Amino acid sequence: MSVTLAVAGSNRSAVRAAGFALLRRAGAALVVVWGAVTLTFVALHLIPGEIVDALIGTTRVSPEVRARIISDYSLDQPLLAQYLHYVGRLLQGDLGQSYSQGMPVSTLIGQQAGSTFALMGAGIGFALVTSVVVAVATANRPRWFRGPAVGVEVLSLAVPSFWLGILLLTVFSFQLHWFPAIGANGFNGLVLPAISLGLAPAAMLSQVLRQGLERVLEEPFVVTARARGVRPALVLMRHALRHAVLPVITLAGWLVGAFVSGAVVIESVFSRQGLGRLTSAAIGQRDFPTVSAIVLIAALVYIVVNLLIDVVYPLIDPRLREPAS
Amino acid sequence: MSALRRPGTMLAFVFLAVLLLAAAWPSLFSATDPNSADIQQTLSPPSAEHWFGTDQNGRDLYARVIAGVRLSLLIGVAASALALVAGTVIGVLAAQGGRATNTVVNRLLDILLSIPGLLLVLLVIAVLGAGTWETILGVALITTPGYARVVRGEVIRIRGAVFLEAAATLGWSRPQIVLRHLVPNALGPVLVLATIGSGTAISIGSALSFLGLGPQAPTAEWGAMLSSSRDYFTVAWWPAIFPGLAITATVLAITVAGQFLQLRLEGRAPR
Numbered sequence: 372m373s374v375t376l377a378v379a380g381s382n383r384s385a386v387r388a389a390g391f392a393l394l395r396r397a398g399a400a401l402v403v404v405w406g407a408v409t410l411t412f413v414a415l416h417l418i419p420g421e422i423v424d425a426l427i428g429t430t431r432v433s434p435e436v437r438a439r440i441i442s443d444y445s446l447d448q449p450l451l452a453q454y455l456h457y458v459g460r461l462l463q464g465d466l467g468q469s470y471s472q473g474m475p476v477s478t479l480i481g482q483q484a485g486s487t488f489a490l491m492g493a494g495i496g497f498a499l500v501t502s503v504v505v506a507v508a509t510a511n512r513p514r515w516f517r518g519p520a521v522g523v524e525v526l527s528l529a530v531p532s533f534w535l536g537i538l539l540l541t542v543f544s545f546q547l548h549w550f551p552a553i554g555a556n557g558f559n560g561l562v563l564p565a566i567s568l569g570l571a572p573a574a575m576l577s578q579v580l581r582q583g584l585e586r587v588l589e590e591p592f593v594v595t596a597r598a599r600g601v602r603p604a605l606v607l608m609r610h611a612l613r614h615a616v617l618p619v620i621t622l623a624g625w626l627v628g629a630f631v632s633g634a635v636v637i638e639s640v641f642s643r644q645g646l647g648r649l650t651s652a653a654i655g656q657r658d659f660p661t662v663s664a665i666v667l668i669a670a671l672v673y674i675v676v677n678l679l680i681d682v683v684y685p686l687i688d689p690r691l692r693e694p695a696s
Numbered sequence: 697m698s699a700l701r702r703p704g705t706m707l708a709f710v711f712l713a714v715l716l717l718a719a720a721w722p723s724l725f726s727a728t729d730p731n732s733a734d735i736q737q738t739l740s741p742p743s744a745e746h747w748f749g750t751d752q753n754g755r756d757l758y759a760r761v762i763a764g765v766r767l768s769l770l771i772g773v774a775a776s777a778l779a780l781v782a783g784t785v786i787g788v789l790a791a792q793g794g795r796a797t798n799t800v801v802n803r804l805l806d807i808l809l810s811i812p813g814l815l816l817v818l819l820v821i822a823v824l825g826a827g828t829w830e831t832i833l834g835v836a837l838i839t840t841p842g843y844a845r846v847v848r849g850e851v852i853r854i855r856g857a858v859f860l861e862a863a864a865t866l867g868w869s870r871p872q873i874v875l876r877h878l879v880p881n882a883l884g885p886v887l888v889l890a891t892i893g894s895g896t897a898i899s900i901g902s903a904l905s906f907l908g909l910g911p912q913a914p915t916a917e918w919g920a921m922l923s924s925s926r927d928y929f930t931v932a933w934w935p936a937i938f939p940g941l942a943i944t945a946t947v948l949a950i951t952v953a954g955q956f957l958q959l960r961l962e963g964r965a966p967r
Contacts, residue, residue, distance in 0.1 A: 402806075650815070654826075
């Protein structure tokens, strides 16, 4: 009984310590968000020429509109006032106006986000399934079986995703006609882009997973499970995989970056609608409000995902719940 | 040499040597002008005369792939070198400065890391415009935090070493110790990172030119060549193959070489 009480007591202080740690991390995350906002403000001011022209881009506008933009962004005010205005506008959720598209950036992003989420969802799904299957199939296997898989992984990480997309299009769309070529929607149109987007992350994940599996398979509890007569496949799936997944979770932030960067290129290869296409088009039209809004949203997603990892990780791995002594 | 016993590693180093030769003296490999167009010979398939075939303007693709080596290596090496120098300076500053410096540097790196790599490069391009040096600067910017973190860790790891105390006892000044002892000893893992990082830089550089936002036409650049190949997909496969093979082989060779260097370094390390 006294043992249970002691455990409960240490749990409470552990929870409090974890709460403080979480608050500190959340504070740090807020600082990073503010930093990213400031970075886009600095970037806007580094563009050569007048700031109002940097906001308008290549679009032609009347002098009245130009004057209105100057007053809208407080560009006739001192720098500090401009900065406060910029941050204040973002805090209200106003991402600005895209002058090349003639609509608010938030509307533009809303129109394109669905297509990109579908692509990224399919790509992440492909990467997760492939990596788990490959890692489980090849962990602790003889060299002749494992070697080729490792070779394919290294190759997958070297192949540029846009070239992979071109190759898949050439073979499966133009030669075999299995999948629609360009700009198609629906599931069939998602297969080739998702593979192009997800292959390199899949290779990365399966490397990390296999390393984790092989490390766990040497742990005493695995030996114990085997000695109890648990079948090797079951040991792998039920005991080892749970542990091996942990390092993968810490990669979630990296994955966000890889998939966002990848989507920019893959949407261009397959002529898909989406945020990536929007970004590269916006740069061509020197549409800075759109570019900086997408940069900020991507940064926000990355920061939130990393914060979530910090919250979720101790919940999954009980060893981290003990306060460090 | 252990590299000789591993055929893959050997092949990677030989290929990199060939690439360096091609970058320095492209005429050793191809006498054809990569930019000379021949209207009579547009999109002709690979042959004895045109090993990789010709593109839509009748330019020799083999000559253009060879000509692209210099630009790709330039982007890879220059971006890595720039990030290496910046990362080392920032890392040493963070490790040797006080707690406040460390926190500020860490947050600044966090900010850079929070923006997905390609988007940060695109932000740089949105500010500076598209071009080779703009690409190099952008790629250096996204890789610098990685170097800074590794250098900071290494400096903190070696800081307590006896040979640094010995140098201090001998009356060396602090900057002298940092430059002559600390930095050279912290550089090993960073150089490995720089090797592998130059492959990443080449990959991102080619992706940018694929989007039309990297080195500008008519420069022979692998990513840009792949981009224009898409318009002739249905009639010609060769423009879509050889530049992609060049990127893949280069990045693969650099990765394999980097992994070999890493193994060497770990084998040599005292712990």
